[in-house]
Amino acid sequence: MRAVIPYKKTKAKSRLSSVLTLKEREEFVESMLKDVVNTLSDNQIKNIDVLTTTSNSIPDNLDVNVITSEYGLNEAINSYLKNIQEPILIIMADLPLVKSNHITDIINTKKDVVIVPGKGGGTNIIYLKKPEKFTVKYYGSSFLTHCNIAKKNLNTVEIYDSFMASTDIDEPNDLVEILLHGQGLSREYIEKKFKIDDSKGRLKLKC
Amino acid sequence: MRAVIPYKKTKAKSRLSSVLTLKEREEFVESMLKDVVNTLSDNQIKNIDVLTTTSNSIPDNLDVNVITSEYGLNEAINSYLKNIQEPILIIMADLPLVKSNHITDIINTKKDVVIVPGKGGGTNIIYLKKPEKFTVKYYGSSFLTHCNIAKKNLNTVEIYDSFMASTDIDEPNDLVEILLHGQGLSREYIEKKFKIDDSKGRLKLKC
Numbered sequence: 176m177r178a179v180i181p182y183k184k185t186k187a188k189s190r191l192s193s194v195l196t197l198k199e200r201e202e203f204v205e206s207m208l209k210d211v212v213n214t215l216s217d218n219q220i221k222n223i224d225v226l227t228t229t230s231n232s233i234p235d236n237l238d239v240n241v242i243t244s245e246y247g248l249n250e251a252i253n254s255y256l257k258n259i260q261e262p263i264l265i266i267m268a269d270l271p272l273v274k275s276n277h278i279t280d281i282i283n284t285k286k287d288v289v290i291v292p293g294k295g296g297g298t299n300i301i302y303l304k305k306p307e308k309f310t311v312k313y314y315g316s317s318f319l320t321h322c323n324i325a326k327k328n329l330n331t332v333e334i335y336d337s338f339m340a341s342t343d344i345d346e347p348n349d350l351v352e353i354l355l356h357g358q359g360l361s362r363e364y365i366e367k368k369f370k371i372d373d374s375k376g377r378l379k380l381k382c
Numbered sequence: 383m384r385a386v387i388p389y390k391k392t393k394a395k396s397r398l399s400s401v402l403t404l405k406e407r408e409e410f411v412e413s414m415l416k417d418v419v420n421t422l423s424d425n426q427i428k429n430i431d432v433l434t435t436t437s438n439s440i441p442d443n444l445d446v447n448v449i450t451s452e453y454g455l456n457e458a459i460n461s462y463l464k465n466i467q468e469p470i471l472i473i474m475a476d477l478p479l480v481k482s483n484h485i486t487d488i489i490n491t492k493k494d495v496v497i498v499p500g501k502g503g504g505t506n507i508i509y510l511k512k513p514e515k516f517t518v519k520y521y522g523s524s525f526l527t528h529c530n531i532a533k534k535n536l537n538t539v540e541i542y543d544s545f546m547a548s549t550d551i552d553e554p555n556d557l558v559e560i561l562l563h564g565q566g567l568s569r570e571y572i573e574k575k576f577k578i579d580d581s582k583g584r585l586k587l588k589c
Contacts, residue, residue, distance in 0.1 A: 190583065292545065292562070292563070293584075294559075294584060295555060295558055295559075295583070295584025295585045295586075296558065296562050296578070296580070296584065296585035297584065315580035315585070316562070316578060316580050316585055318562065319562065336544050336545050336546055337543050337544065337545055338499065338543050338544055338545045338547075338548035339543055340545075341545035345583065345584065346584075348502060351502055351503065352501075352502075355499070355503050355523070355525065355526065356499070371503070371523060373503070373522035373523050376397060376502070376552065377500075377501060377502025377503065377504065377552065377553075378502045378503035378522070378523055379502075
């Protein structure tokens, strides 16, 4: 099996711009990428492809294959999938709370397809035992869309239920979850800059 | 074993006031309570206590014991726990995405205590095999606080990892998760009032 991580560093994570500068956001997304790669490596997944555009640099010391495509996210992944004839894990780069046990659970599924929803209707991880026929369609209500695509292909589907795997990092409040539940480089990065504000309701960031 | 559901209806869920009127919020929290009670009943949990104040009416047709206390949340639960000599599930009333399988998993734990974190550092569910010695302290970073209380009592702790069980309903964006993943009366209620806005980023509510 292999894993593919779509990755954007340049001008990434604009919804975090109220709390992190452009440079900080780019450093932070790189930390998250490294955490995701480390988690996959811990699971003995040796073939890890990072799918990106030429404008996004990938750290030299990362043991991954870099595949560049100038297409948008969906076209790039769908074009990539056409050449894959083995089980594939499509995992987003902004999932620093995913741990080794989640990957183990997902790749040992008895179903044809595993889908991990993101917060607010997105899709964080898709595992395809047979990638042929499957096409992705991210953005908007992609979780429901991907469930429907799987069903149309007559695939059996497992919806994997994990708070950690469903927590994608897009907005300032998501960083609180890293401070609470995270580990690795992303947590180190965020801990240097923020504390927790527990004055009212859900916890918030304090600079 | 028994379950206890702390419940507030009157003027509840003020953080939903931008999308639901006071009357609607009170109707909606009642729907969520019924969903939680139904999920517990599906699991053959027969002794369900609803812990509330006299100002909060409980629907007559709900098969629960109503226990009133005029204390605040923490004091009311801690006072309640002093009289409990059997395993107890403390579950919040705003968890309509909790399903039967979650309850089964939690009450079959091998650990002394199970804690289900809420979004933003809260605590959604605590399961105590031996309630003696345990005291709760909700609000603020209660998830970390409850983990520490358990450790101080030398209890073994399971952190239960479920997106559905960790999704407490406090803010308008949480209602989107009910539209995506919910069922039961809460979903019916929200579906009558809202649709999904998928114009940008995470899905939002559309009236």
